[in-house]
Amino acid sequence: MLSLTEENYLKAIYHLSDGGSKAVLTNALAEAMSTKAASVTDMIKKLSAKEVITYEKYYGVNVTSKGKSEALMVIRKHRLWETFLVDKLGFAWDEVHEVAEQLEHINSPRLIEKLDEFLGYPKVDPHGDPIPDHKGKIKIVPQIPLDQLAIGYQGKIAAVKDSDSNLLKYLDKIGARPGVKIKILGKEDYDESMEILIDDHRVFISKAVSQNILVVG
Amino acid sequence: MLSLTEENYLKAIYHLSDGGSKAVLTNALAEAMSTKAASVTDMIKKLSAKEVITYEKYYGVNVTSKGKSEALMVIRKHRLWETFLVDKLGFAWDEVHEVAEQLEHINSPRLIEKLDEFLGYPKVDPHGDPIPDHKGKIKIVPQIPLDQLAIGYQGKIAAVKDSDSNLLKYLDKIGARPGVKIKILGKEDYDESMEILIDDHRVFISKAVSQNILVVG
DNA sequence: ACTATTTTTTAGACTAACCTAAAAATATAC
DNA sequence: GTATATTTTTAGGTTAGTCTAAAAAATAGT
Numbered sequence: 001m002l003s004l005t006e007e008n009y010l011k012a013i014y015h016l017s018d019g020g021s022k023a024v025l026t027n028a029l030a031e032a033m034s035t036k037a038a039s040v041t042d043m044i045k046k047l048s049a050k051e052v053i054t055y056e057k058y059y060g061v062n063v064t065s066k067g068k069s070e071a072l073m074v075i076r077k078h079r080l081w082e083t084f085l086v087d088k089l090g091f092a093w094d095e096v097h098e099v100a101e102q103l104e105h106i107n108s109p110r111l112i113e114k115l116d117e118f119l120g121y122p123k124v125d126p127h128g129d130p131i132p133d134h135k136g137k138i139k140i141v142p143q144i145p146l147d148q149l150a151i152g153y154q155g156k157i158a159a160v161k162d163s164d165s166n167l168l169k170y171l172d173k174i175g176a177r178p179g180v181k182i183k184i185l186g187k188e189d190y191d192e193s194m195e196i197l198i199d200d201h202r203v204f205i206s207k208a209v210s211q212n213i214l215v216v217g
Numbered sequence: 218m219l220s221l222t223e224e225n226y227l228k229a230i231y232h233l234s235d236g237g238s239k240a241v242l243t244n245a246l247a248e249a250m251s252t253k254a255a256s257v258t259d260m261i262k263k264l265s266a267k268e269v270i271t272y273e274k275y276y277g278v279n280v281t282s283k284g285k286s287e288a289l290m291v292i293r294k295h296r297l298w299e300t301f302l303v304d305k306l307g308f309a310w311d312e313v314h315e316v317a318e319q320l321e322h323i324n325s326p327r328l329i330e331k332l333d334e335f336l337g338y339p340k341v342d343p344h345g346d347p348i349p350d351h352k353g354k355i356k357i358v359p360q361i362p363l364d365q366l367a368i369g370y371q372g373k374i375a376a377v378k379d380s381d382s383n384l385l386k387y388l389d390k391i392g393a394r395p396g397v398k399i400k401i402l403g404k405e406d407y408d409e410s411m412e413i414l415i416d417d418h419r420v421f422i423s424k425a426v427s428q429n430i431l432v433v434g
Numbered sequence: 435a436c437t438a439t440t441t442t443t444t445a446g447a448c449t450a451a452c453c454t455a456a457a458a459a460t461a462t463a464c
Numbered sequence: 465g466t467a468t469a470t471t472t473t474t475a476g477g478t479t480a481g482t483c484t485a486a487a488a489a490a491t492a493g494t
Contacts, residue, residue, distance in 0.1 A: 003480075003481090025442090026441075026442055026443085027440095027441065027442080035482075036482080036483065036484085037441075037442060037443080038443075038445095038483070039481075040442095041442070041444085042480095042481075043481080046480085057443075057489085058488095058489060058490060085328070088335060089328070089331040089335055095327075099325045099328050102323045102324065102325070103323060106316070106320060108316045108319070110308075110312075110316075114306040114308065117306075118305060118306055118307075220450075222450080222451065222452095243473085244470095244471065244472080252453090253453065253454085254471075254473080255452090255453075255454080255455095255472085255473075256452055256453070258472070258473055259451080260451085263450085275459060275460060275472060
C-alpha cells in the first residue's frame with residue numbers, strides 16, 4: 001500500500017521515465033515534484049523498500065513491473081475522472097486536471113469499475129490520452145508533435161502534451177481539441193512558427209505551441 | 218484550511234454534539250475517532266487555534282459557527298457523493314459509506330456545485346438524511362426512532378440511524394429502505410421486539426433494529 | 435590527470451499525527 | 465469531608481514527510 005505522497009512520486013517517475021523505458025535522475029524528480037533533492041533521496045529509499053522502483057546511487061531510478069502496474073492504475077483513475085468531469089458534469093477540458101489530481105487517489109476498485117461502466121468504457125480522456133484498462137493495459141497510438149512535421153501534412157489532433165491550464169485555454173480558444181482535423185499550411189524558418197488550418201480556419205502558432213500538439217495519421 | 222484529519226475530527230464533534238447543541242467530552246471523541254484521549258487533547262488545541270471549536274479544560278468542546286458551516290460542507294459533500302454512487306453508479310445503499318468518507322475530502326467548490334446540479338439538487342441522501350444546500354442550510358425533518366412509537370402507528374421510513382454495513386444489509390433484505398410505508402402491528406413487552414408491516418409484508422424485528430429505524434408522520 | 439564544478443547523498447532538524455506513562459483535575463463514595 | 469476512582473491533561477517519544485547545510489561522488493576543463 002502506497003501513501004498519497006508515494007503514489008504521486010511513483011506517477012512522476014513513471015512519466016519522467018517514459019513509461020519505464022529510461023532511468024530518472026534525482027534532480028529531475030525534485031524539479032517535477034517541486035521539492036529538494038534531499039527529500040527525493042529519502043523518498044527513493046522508501047519506494048525501493050516497497051519494490052516499486054530500483055535504485056542505484058548516483059545513477060538513477062527505474063520502475064519495476066510492480067511499480068508500472070501501480071502507476072498505470074493511478075493514471076487510469078486520473079483519466080477516467082477527467083472523462084467524468086467533462087462528459088457528465090460539463091467541465092471544460094482545461095479545468096479538470098487539478099480536481100483529477102485529487103480524485104485519482106480515491107481507493108476503491110469497485111468505484112473505478114462502476115465509473116468506467118457508467119462512462120461507457122472510454123478509450124481516451126478529454127486530452128486524447130489513452131485510458132489503461134482494468135488490467136493496466138494501455139493502447140499506445142504513436143503520436144507526433146506537430147513541429148516535427150512538414151508543410152502539407154494533414155491529419156487529426158490526437159492529444160495535447162502539457163496540462164498547463166493557460167496552454168489548454170489558448171488551444172481551446174483556437175479550436176485545437178483532440179479529434180479535430182488539422183493541416184500545416186506554412187512554416188517560418190526564423191522562429192519555427194507555423195500557419196495551420198484547424199477545422200477549416202487559419203491560425204498562426206509559435207513553436208512552443210506546435211510542440212505541444214500531438215497528431216496522428 | 219483544515220487538514221484531512223482535522224476535518225474528520227470536526228465532523229465527529231459536530232455529530233456528537235447533535236449539530237452543535239451540546240458539549241463533547243474528550244473520551245467520547247477519542248472513542249468516536251478510535252484513538253486515545255491524549256491524541257484528542259492535542260487535536261482539540263489545534264482546532265481551537267483554528268477557531269472552529271471552543272475548548273474548556275476538563276469540561277468539553279463546543280463548535281463555533283465557523284466550525285458548524287465547515288462541518289456542514291463536509292456533510293454536504295458526503296451525502297451528495299453517496300447519492301451519486303447509488304443513483305448514477307448503481308451501488309447498493311449499504312455499500313457507499315466508506316467510499317463517501319474518502320470522497321467527502323475532495324476540495325473543489327465548483328465540483329460540488331456541478332455534482333449537485335447533475336444529481337438534480339437532491340434533498341436527501343440514500344439513507345434519508347437531509348443534504349445541506351450550498352449555503353450550509355439543512356432542512357430538519359423531525360425523525361422518531363420506531364421503538365418509541367405505539368402499536369397501530371403508521372407512517373414512512375425517513376432514515377436509518379447507524380451506518381453499520383451489516384445493519385444496512387439486513388434492513389435492505391427485509392425491505393426497510395427510506396421512503397417505504399411502515400406500520401406497527403405488535404410489541405413484545407419482554408424483549409421489546411416488534412412485529413411490523415413493511416410495504417405490505419410482515420416482519421419481526423428486535424429492539425436493536427427498531428431503535429435504528431427513524432420514521433416521520 | 436588533477437582541479438573545479440555539478441550532482442547526489444548524508445546529517446541533523448522541523449511539523450503533523452500519533453502513541454504510552456505519569457501527573458493533575460474532577461467526580462464519586464462512604 | 466477526606467479517600468478513592470475516573471477523566472483529562474501533560475510530558476516525552478515515534479513515524480512520514482519536509483527542509484538546510486555540509487560531505488561525498490561523479491563529471492568536466494584544461
